[in-house]
Amino acid sequence: MSTPVLDVRGLxxxxxxxxxxxxxxxxxxxxxxxxxxxxxxxxxxxTLVLHLNGILAAGAGTVAVSGxxxxxxxxxxxxRRVGVVFQDPDDQLFLGSVRADVAFGPHNLGLRGAELDAxxxxxxxxxxxxxxxxxxxxxxxxGQRRRVAVATVLAMQPEVLVLDEPSSNLDPxxxxxxxxxxxxxxxxxxxxxxxxPYALELCERSxxxxxxxxxADGSTRDLLTDDALMARHRLELPxxxxxxxxxxxxxRAPAPAAPAGPTG
Amino acid sequence: MHVPDGFFDAPTSAATAVxxxxxxxxxxxLARRRELDDRTAPLAGLVAAFVFATQMLNFPVAGGTxxxxxxxxxxxVLVGPATAILCLSVVFLVQALLFADxxxxxxxxxxxxxxxxxxxxxxxxxxxxxxxxxxxxSLVPLLAGLGALVSVPAAALVxxxxxxxxxxxxxPLGTLASAMLGVHVLIGIGEAVITAAAVxxxxxxxxxxxxGARRLPTATPLVVRTSPVATPAAPAAPTGGEA
Amino acid sequence: xGAGHGHRLHFHGHSAxxxxxxxxxxxxxxxxxxxxxxxxxxxxxxxxxxxxLLGGVVLASRVPLGFxxxxxxxxxxxxxxxxxxxxxxxxxxVDVLGLSLSRSxxxxxxxxxVKATFGxxxxxxxxxxxxxxxxxxxxxRLRLPHQLVQIAAFMVRYxxxxxxxxxxxxxxREARGFTARDPRHWGVLARSVGALFIRSYERGERxxxxxxxxxxxxxxxxxxxxxxxxxxxxxxxGHAHGHAHEHxxxxxxxLLTAPxxxx
Numbered sequence: 001m002s003t004p005v006l007d008v009r010g011l012x013x014x015x016x017x018x019x020x021x022x023x024x025x026x027x028x029x030x031x032x033x034x035x036x037x038x039x040x041x042x043x044x045x046x047t048l049v050l051h052l053n054g055i056l057a058a059g060a061g062t063v064a065v066s067g068x069x070x071x072x073x074x075x076x077x078x079x080r081r082v083g084v085v086f087q088d089p090d091d092q093l094f095l096g097s098v099r100a101d102v103a104f105g106p107h108n109l110g111l112r113g114a115e116l117d118a119x120x121x122x123x124x125x126x127x128x129x130x131x132x133x134x135x136x137x138x139x140x141x142x143g144q145r146r147r148v149a150v151a152t153v154l155a156m157q158p159e160v161l162v163l164d165e166p167s168s169n170l171d172p173x174x175x176x177x178x179x180x181x182x183x184x185x186x187x188x189x190x191x192x193x194x195x196x197p198y199a200l201e202l203c204e205r206s207x208x209x210x211x212x213x214x215x216a217d218g219s220t221r222d223l224l225t226d227d228a229l230m231a232r233h234r235l236e237l238p239x240x241x242x243x244x245x246x247x248x249x250x251x252r253a254p255a256p257a258a259p260a261g262p263t264g
Numbered sequence: 265m266h267v268p269d270g271f272f273d274a275p276t277s278a279a280t281a282v283x284x285x286x287x288x289x290x291x292x293x294l295a296r297r298r299e300l301d302d303r304t305a306p307l308a309g310l311v312a313a314f315v316f317a318t319q320m321l322n323f324p325v326a327g328g329t330x331x332x333x334x335x336x337x338x339x340x341v342l343v344g345p346a347t348a349i350l351c352l353s354v355v356f357l358v359q360a361l362l363f364a365d366x367x368x369x370x371x372x373x374x375x376x377x378x379x380x381x382x383x384x385x386x387x388x389x390x391x392x393x394x395x396x397x398x399x400x401x402s403l404v405p406l407l408a409g410l411g412a413l414v415s416v417p418a419a420a421l422v423x424x425x426x427x428x429x430x431x432x433x434x435x436p437l438g439t440l441a442s443a444m445l446g447v448h449v450l451i452g453i454g455e456a457v458i459t460a461a462a463v464x465x466x467x468x469x470x471x472x473x474x475x476g477a478r479r480l481p482t483a484t485p486l487v488v489r490t491s492p493v494a495t496p497a498a499p500a501a502p503t504g505g506e507a
Numbered sequence: 508x509g510a511g512h513g514h515r516l517h518f519h520g521h522s523a524x525x526x527x528x529x530x531x532x533x534x535x536x537x538x539x540x541x542x543x544x545x546x547x548x549x550x551x552x553x554x555x556x557x558x559x560l561l562g563g564v565v566l567a568s569r570v571p572l573g574f575x576x577x578x579x580x581x582x583x584x585x586x587x588x589x590x591x592x593x594x595x596x597x598x599x600x601v602d603v604l605g606l607s608l609s610r611s612x613x614x615x616x617x618x619x620x621v622k623a624t625f626g627x628x629x630x631x632x633x634x635x636x637x638x639x640x641x642x643x644x645x646x647x648r649l650r651l652p653h654q655l656v657q658i659a660a661f662m663v664r665y666x667x668x669x670x671x672x673x674x675x676x677x678x679x680r681e682a683r684g685f686t687a688r689d690p691r692h693w694g695v696l697a698r699s700v701g702a703l704f705i706r707s708y709e710r711g712e713r714x715x716x717x718x719x720x721x722x723x724x725x726x727x728x729x730x731x732x733x734x735x736x737x738x739x740x741x742x743x744x745g746h747a748h749g750h751a752h753e754h755x756x757x758x759x760x761x762l763l764t765a766p767x768x769x770x
Contacts, residue, residue: 012488017472024488055716060488076722084720091713094306094664096640100731107731108722114736134732136640138667156721213489268585270622274545292654304654305727306718309661310711313669314704316662320670321696333700342704354658361533361642362516362663364630365581367623369540432548433615434597443595454690458697465701473708 003067004028005160005188006052006082010061012212013047021047023212024061029160034182034189036199036220039209040234045192048209049162052190053082066159080109083158087165089145093137098129098148101137105156123155124148127181143174147181160188167195196224196237200246208233266359267374267423269367276430281372287380288353294346304347311343312351316358334419336382337390337412338459341404341476342466345387352379373426377419386415390476404467404477409460416452420444516578516634524568524636529645536633543625548614554621561625570635578631585623589616639663640732657727661714669707676702 006029014020021044029035039045050056051063054070063070065081086092095101102120111119124130127147137145146166153161166182167175175198182189182202193199199206199220206223208216210233216223223229224243230236237243272280295304318333339348356374359365366374390411397403424441467474524532539561546553565575593603596612603613637645643663647656676699680686687696715723 010488020487050716053720055719079720079722082720084717086713086717086720088710088713090665090668091710092717094661094714094718095727095731096643096660096664097732099733103731103735104718104723104728105721107728108724112735116735138664152721266584268582268619268623269540269626270544270619274541277544288652288655292652296654305657306661306714307708307711308658310665310669310707310714311704312658312662313665314707316666317670317673317703317707318700321673321700338700342708350655350658354655354662357646357655358659358662358666360630361646362634362639363581364516364578364627364634367540367544367626368537368630369544369626432619433592434611435592435595436597439595454693457690457693458700461694461697462701462704465698466704469701470705470708473705 002030004030004064005033005066006190007064007067008048008051008061009063011048011051011058011063012060013051013056014059021212022051022059025209025212025214027207027214027217029188029190031159031188032186033205034191034203036203036206037190037192037209038194038196038199038206038223038233038235043209044212045209046164047212049084049164049190049192052160052162053079053084076109080156081159083153083156083161085149085153085161085163085166087168089142089149090138092149092152093145096136097133098124098135098137098140099133101148102133102152102155105152109156119155119157123151126154126185127151128177141174143170143177146170146174146178150178150181154185154187158187160190161185163189163191163193165193165195166191167193167198196235196243197241197246200224200243208235210234266356266366267370267377269369270432271367271370272373272426272430273432274369276426277369277373279430280376280426284353284372284375284380287349287376291346291349291353295344295350298344298346308343308347308351308354311339311347312354312358315339315351315355319355333455333458334378334382334416336378336419337386337408337415337455338462340383340387341390341408341411341459341463342474344475345383348383348387349379352383355379377423377426381419381422382415385418386411387476389414394476401467401471401477404474405460405464408463408476409456412459413452413456416455417445417448420448516631517638518570518574518635520569520636522567522569522636524564524632527636528648529637529641530648531645532633532637533642533645533649536629539629540626543622548618557625558621561629565628565632568632568636570632574635575628575631579624579627582623582627585619589620589623592616592619653726660727661711665707665710665714668710669703672706673699673703 006027008025008027011022011025012020013022025044025048027048037045037048047056051058051070052065054063054072054075057072058070065078068074068077068081070078093101095104099120102123103116106116106119121130121133124133127150129144129147129151132140132144132148137148140148150161150163150166161182163182166178170178179198179202182191189203191199191203203220205218206216206220207214208223208229215233216226216229221243224237295308315335318335318338321333336348336352339351342348343351353375356366356371356379360368360371360374386408388411390407393407393410394403397407421441421444424437424444427435427440428437463474463476467477471477539557543554543557546557565572592615593608593612594606596609596615598609598611600607601610601613602608633642640663643656643660646659647653680695680699685692685695687693
């Protein structure tokens with residue numbers, strides 16, 4: 001078997017105030033997979049995400065990215081390999097223009113000049129935001145800001161894209177556009193979400209994190225249709241949504257219905 | 265109120281600017297060494313935005329008048345004196361340049377009065393009391409409030425002193441001092457109550473954020489297990505592997 | 508938003524003043540106001556000249572006078588203080604409408620009002636003709652310490668976000684029938700202040716995390732908001748926007764303008 005892109009073993013972590021959030025997490029994600037990370041509030045999902053690129057350091061256990069252990073001496077390379085898109089795009093877009101925000105990551109990786117410009121434009125084209133390159137991020141709509149936030153990470157050409165609640169606060173059209181974008185990317189994805197239909201649509205596989213441990217790992221459809229499992233871990237499907245009656249999730253990259261055009 | 269252009273004569277404005285600049289220089293040095301690291305810019309920027317927002321918060325004092333929070337003592341207790349001076353200085357800079365609130369020639373004066381004096385006096389009182397009284401986290405809000413209480417009239421007094429030296433109008437010292445003190449003791453009480461209650465509210469939720477209440481982090485041994493803790497209703501069966 | 512801090516101080520325009528470099532404008536404001544502050548009492552012709560000069564600059568900026576006038580509310584506290592001066596100042600008294608006023612107080616108040624008004628008008632003109640981002644770049648050029656510029660940059664970026672959170676909390680209080688009328692309500696205001704601090708600080712932490720996640724090493728490059736590559740040949744569409752930088756805004760390479768053109 002190939003080296004997993006994400007290889008988390010026995011990860012435990014307690015915050016400085018003594019609150020322990022992770023109790024021995026094991027998780028392996030392989031190249032090209034799209035995996036949904038499900039779990040109730042307070043399950044430790046965000047804490048786990050912060051370990052994947054070394055923002056938090058494991059209290060016990062190990063995290064490796066394509067074989068490279070997450071440790072102080074490799075942080076720069078780890079952060080290039082693991083791109084994290086945070087939940088609130090306002091946290092991620094902190095500079096004065098879309099261009100500056102997207103350029104920030106690759107600039108830190110040492111890119112300069114034309115190469116940097118090309119990286120920025122490629123990433124913005126991938127999310128359909130190229131024409132907004134010179135606008136201040138706070139003048140964009142929420143859905144546009146979320147897409148730019150994805151571009152800030154894509155510009156670093158990560159091996160794995162980690163998204164924290166990518167569909168939250170999006171209107172249905174923006175939500176669908178983002179799904180098209182994510183499907184079109186040729187990159188491993190780990191997606192933290194409460195949005196079960198989104199998980200089913202985008203991810204073949206899901207894992208459930210509850211109380212700081214992985215309690216289930218399998219095909220998204222199997223997990224979502226296991227009523228006892230779902231109830232035990234405080235997971236619920238939205239009203240009217242039945243994963244048994246939903247057709248098979250589209251495969252990778254049926255060329256996205258160009259997420260073009262300003263949505264206002 | 266923010267001191268406008270023309271309130272103090274040019275030498276006084278220049279002198280206060282020099283004092284403010286050296287206070288900022290010292291704070292830059294100390295903040296880098298003691299309080300923050302590479303987090304300085306984003307955190308201090310957000311704290312500055314917070315101070316700016318709280319200065320927009322008017323609180324009713326008496327007889328239809330209202331004061332607004334100065335926030336010097338509050339910021340000092342929350343993020344430490346050096347970072348607080350940097351944040352407040354940036355607030356006054358942005359207010360002067362982007363909002364024309366406070367004259368540009370009076371920028372040094374405003375930073376000195378409402379940034380440096382309130383922070384140093386407020387934090388000084390807080391620290392002295394903390395050294396004298398028993399070291400208990402429950403006292404932190406009270407002490408912060410007392411620091412705020414003293415810091416506002418102290419700034420008013422420094423203002424009166426500056427006015428005596430470099431004011432552009434000849435006002436009797438006693439009249440000015442008593443008028444300024446009277447008003448600012450009242451505002452100080454409001455500032456004190458709000459500072460104390462705000463610090464108490466923050467201590468309840470994020471005690472680690474209150475600089476003035478920092479304790480050594482307690483090292484708790486990590487627990488490693490592979491299933492969720494038992495919930496009261498149904499003891500969770502381990503569900504490892506596939507579902 | 509309250510307290511005289513209207514948030515849209517910048518007035519979009521293309522006058523010579525809009526195009527002037529931010530650091531030149533800041534220096535001009537500072538120099539002008541130093542001269543105003545140092546102008547001795549009684550040199551009325553000098554004040555007149557300063558007023559004419561300032562008026563000319565304001566007209567040249569083509570910022571509507573009503574736009575500036577509405578924003579002059581920041582001067583209100585100064586008016587109150589100036590009104591008190593004739594009552595409390597020393598010296599020879601004069602009777603005006605039955606009030607015994609100090610002549611030096613009256614003069615001082617008039618002088619203060621003139622100087623403060625010049626300051627507010629000049630400051631508002633700077634703010635109206637300069638984008639906040641350009642102003643920050645200008646401060647950096649004036650050698651303001653890097654760290655202060657960055658704190659200011661983050662503050663400006665998140666000002667609306669934070670004041671908006673405060674406004675939402677006020678609306679939530681008022682929706683439940685609460686308005687702060689007297690000191691008994693301080694406690695409620697204080698809890699809002701505490702909550703606002705936690706939200707602001709936690710956002711600061713999250714912003715910092717998002718920066719770390721992209722390889723932040725403690726320095727933020729300030730020149731990323733324009734294309735980095737040296738231009739090969741000038742192409743038409745690089746509409747050099749507003750602020751003048753040290754390198755004149757580089758014409759946008761063809762590759763980069765292509766997607767924007769059909770938009």
